[in-house]
Amino acid sequence: MIRAGIIGATGYTGVELLRLLLAHPKVELAVITSRGNAGEPLESLFPNLRGQGTLVFQAPDVAVLADCDVVFFATPHGVAHAMAGELLARGTRVIDLSADFRLQDPVLWGRWYGQPHGAPDLLPEAVYGLPELNREPIAQARLIAVPGCYPTAITLGFLPLVEQGLVDLHRLVADAKSGVSGAGRKAQMGSLLCEASENFKAYGVPGHRHLPEILQTLSMVAGQSPGLTFVPHLLPMIRGILATLYATLNRSDVDLQDVYEQRYAQAPFVDVMPPGSHPETRGVRGTNVCRLAVHRPGDGDTVVVLAAIDNLVKGASGQAVQNMNLMLGFPETLGLDTIAVLP
Ligand SMILES: NC(=O)C1=CN([C@@H]2O[C@H](COP(=O)(O)OP(=O)(O)OC[C@H]3O[C@@H](n4cnc5c(N)ncnc54)[C@H](OP(=O)(O)O)[C@@H]3O)[C@@H](O)[C@H]2O)C=CC1
Numbered sequence: 001m002i003r004a005g006i007i008g009a010t011g012y013t014g015v016e017l018l019r020l021l022l023a024h025p026k027v028e029l030a031v032i033t034s035r036g037n038a039g040e041p042l043e044s045l046f047p048n049l050r051g052q053g054t055l056v057f058q059a060p061d062v063a064v065l066a067d068c069d070v071v072f073f074a075t076p077h078g079v080a081h082a083m084a085g086e087l088l089a090r091g092t093r094v095i096d097l098s099a100d101f102r103l104q105d106p107v108l109w110g111r112w113y114g115q116p117h118g119a120p121d122l123l124p125e126a127v128y129g130l131p132e133l134n135r136e137p138i139a140q141a142r143l144i145a146v147p148g149c150y151p152t153a154i155t156l157g158f159l160p161l162v163e164q165g166l167v168d169l170h171r172l173v174a175d176a177k178s179g180v181s182g183a184g185r186k187a188q189m190g191s192l193l194c195e196a197s198e199n200f201k202a203y204g205v206p207g208h209r210h211l212p213e214i215l216q217t218l219s220m221v222a223g224q225s226p227g228l229t230f231v232p233h234l235l236p237m238i239r240g241i242l243a244t245l246y247a248t249l250n251r252s253d254v255d256l257q258d259v260y261e262q263r264y265a266q267a268p269f270v271d272v273m274p275p276g277s278h279p280e281t282r283g284v285r286g287t288n289v290c291r292l293a294v295h296r297p298g299d300g301d302t303v304v305v306l307a308a309i310d311n312l313v314k315g316a317s318g319q320a321v322q323n324m325n326l327m328l329g330f331p332e333t334l335g336l337d338t339i340a341v342l343p
């Protein structure tokens with residue numbers, strides 16, 4: 001058994017990690033942290049987890065966490081900057097769900113996140129934890145930057161087209177919709193029931209911090225910088241992201257369905273649906289699966305890709321566990337073979 005710790009176990013991605021790791025056959029959950037609820041038993045915050053052992057929340061303390069083989073950061077941006085270096089120095093692997101190590105350029109990170117990068121010395125060893133792209137580097141890594149939720153759906157959707165140079169790189173469009181849990185559990189006006197229900201809106205049109213993250217990956221794959229218009233929206237639901245992606249084909253003699261099926265043939269968590277399909281968020285709710293469908297309306301030169309994920313699972317905690325499995329040499333799907341919850 002490996003010993004795991006979760007920093008920020010009271011938040012939405014933290015409790016999703018709890019749900020997955022408590023059921024993981026190779027993991028002993030050793031430390032769960034909360035600053036405000038230290039000393040409280042697990043079930044006092046999460047009654048659904050009553051009966052799942054005797055875990056008690058503890059204050060985040062590197063000396064205690066360093067006894068773990070792997071520590072997950074399910075914390076706001078900047079927290080992993082401050083603590084990851086010491087954990088790594090003490091031999092603990094780090095899987096960070098925040099954006100702290102996603103951008104390779106610390107100056108660019110500072111511009112988008114509004115604070116100076118707190119651990120630029122660690123960036124060279126951080127591996128971007130998208131298993132469908134970086135399976136081998138992840139297996140060798142000590143420090144993983146788990147991709148953001150929108151970047152997971154959008155990158156997986158565009159990847160086959162961009163890798164094979166099938167589309168005009170300067171005219172990519174990602175129209176993406178997220179449930180409210182994407183904003184986290186902390187109190188904020190936009191997440192209130194009266195604000196977020198019976199409403200549907202776009203946000204971040206002038207620039208969202210996931211844009212540089214998506215561009216970093218697609219540029220690396222394409223060998224040049226693409227042009228991407230990314231518009232996120234907030235949907236009146238709790239979980240899920242649906243990304244509708246548009247691109248202009250630069251050749252017409254290609255079987256797009258075959259391209260997608262071949263690209264993801266070895267990816268256990270990417271489901272390329274049959275031609276004509278429309279993936280939906282409830283079809284992935286509670287699972288680590290990204291469901292994709294590729295369309296070419298009217299056999300024209302526009303390709304439309306639909307990508308559905310659960311933002312808290314494939315978009316965060318499930319993907320983090322998938323990374324842990326690869327890092328520790330476990331089967332990639334261990335503890336993640338859950339079936340979607342309806343409705
Ligand atoms: N929600 C989502 O869909 C996704 C979120 N992410 C990222 O994952 C991270 C966590 O997100 P989410 O779970 O939504 O956030 P929440 O706001 O729901 O939870 C954050 C947790 O971090 C803890 N925390 C806050 N500040 C500190 C600190 N200084 N030191 C230690 N712990 C701290 C809090 O616990 P306490 O106050 O009890 O200590 C809280 O439980 C964020 O970086 C987010 O951007 C990534 C992909 C998707």
Ligand SMILES: CC(=O)N[C@@H](CCC(=O)OP(=O)(O)O)C(=O)O
Nearest residue numbers: 098099148149178179180182183
């Ligand atoms: C609906 C919603 O608010 N979603 C969040 C993104 C989810 C997230 O937390 O991503 P990071 O890990 O990159 O911060 C947002 O748009 O800011």
